[in-house]
Amino acid sequence: MLSHEKVWAAIDALAARHSLSASGLARRAGLDSTAFNKSKRLSADGRPRWPSTESLAKIMEATGASLAELLALVEGRAALPSAARASVPLIGFAQAGAGGFFDDGGFPVGQGWDEIDLPTARVGDNAYALQVQGDSMLPLYRDGDVLIVEPGARVRKGDRIVAKTASGEVMAKILAGRTTQHVELVSLNPAHPDRTIPSAEIVWLARIVWASQ
Numbered sequence: 001m002l003s004h005e006k007v008w009a010a011i012d013a014l015a016a017r018h019s020l021s022a023s024g025l026a027r028r029a030g031l032d033s034t035a036f037n038k039s040k041r042l043s044a045d046g047r048p049r050w051p052s053t054e055s056l057a058k059i060m061e062a063t064g065a066s067l068a069e070l071l072a073l074v075e076g077r078a079a080l081p082s083a084a085r086a087s088v089p090l091i092g093f094a095q096a097g098a099g100g101f102f103d104d105g106g107f108p109v110g111q112g113w114d115e116i117d118l119p120t121a122r123v124g125d126n127a128y129a130l131q132v133q134g135d136s137m138l139p140l141y142r143d144g145d146v147l148i149v150e151p152g153a154r155v156r157k158g159d160r161i162v163a164k165t166a167s168g169e170v171m172a173k174i175l176a177g178r179t180t181q182h183v184e185l186v187s188l189n190p191a192h193p194d195r196t197i198p199s200a201e202i203v204w205l206a207r208i209v210w211a212s213q
Contacts (some may be wrong), residue, residue, distance in 0.1 A: 002074065004048035008041055010073035011051065011059065017209060018063055019160070029058040033129040047091070064154065088148065090129040093170050115128050116146065125211070126151055130162060130170075141211060142190040147172065148210040160188075160208040166201045171209065 014023035015036075022036035034040060035055060043049050060070060062189040091114070116129050140160075141147065149162050157175055164170045164183065173185035174194065182203050185195040 004041075005010075006074050006076070007051060009076075011036055011056075012069060013073045014059060014063060014065060014070065018209070019133055024063070025059055026055075027069075028158070029055070029062040031055055031058060044198040088116060088127050088129050090114040090131060090146070093129045093133050118193075130172075133171070135189070136192055137188045147174060149206045150209045151204065151206040153207045153209065154208060155207050160211075161205050162208060163197075163205050164203045166203055167177050171195075175205070178205075185194060 013060065014020055015022050018025070018028075022031045026035040027033050036051070041049055057063070060067065061091065063133065106138070118133070127148055127150045130147045130149055132141045132143055133199050134143055137145075147162065155161055155175060155176060159174050159175050160172065163171065163183070171185070173187060176184040176186045178184070178199070180199060182199055183197050183205070185197065187194050
């Protein structure tokens with residue numbers, strides 16, 4: 001049975017699936033950052049307040065979730081696709097920069113991958129895992145953490161991404177902006193400088209859709 005609590009819980013679950021807070025999900029959807037705050041879920045007289053259909057439509061568009069997937073979250077189901085994969089390819093950042101593992105679009109190719117059990121239900125067919133090596137991504141990602149990357153997924157300003165340059169460098173950053181001339185990347189580790197890289201030198205960008213934090 002549809003209830004106020006289940007709908008709000010589904011919004012929270014959708015936010016968590018994309019490594020976002022409720023406020024972060026609201027901002028990504030172009031809504032006021034307080035739209036999904038706990039205080040907004042009750043009216044002044046204490047009665048339950050429902051999210052608007054417009055806000056639900058916007059968060060589905062922002063996350064790529066279907067209505068069926070949102071309803072599955074409302075019902076407390078995992079919303080596994082019918083052809084869900086049990087595992088994804090796994091490779092280290094150092095190997096990723098060596099070449100031979102990706103095509104020009106950032107999709108995994110060839111053989112020689114290790115495999116890791118799929119830790120999240122909803123990823124595309126071409127998703128793969130990258131294992132963090134070293135401390136360059138602290139404090140957000142530690143040595144040994146696993147990032148699930150989905151090439152082809154829509155990338156927006158503010159997303160955590162993995163980028164590969166023409167020189168073979170592979171890095172995890174936050175996308176600060178992108179034009180036809182250059183790509184602006186914010187470092188996860190304050191000890192490392194932000195980067196502005198000519199667009200022509202970016203081989204591919206792929207969104208991080210899950211991390212083992």
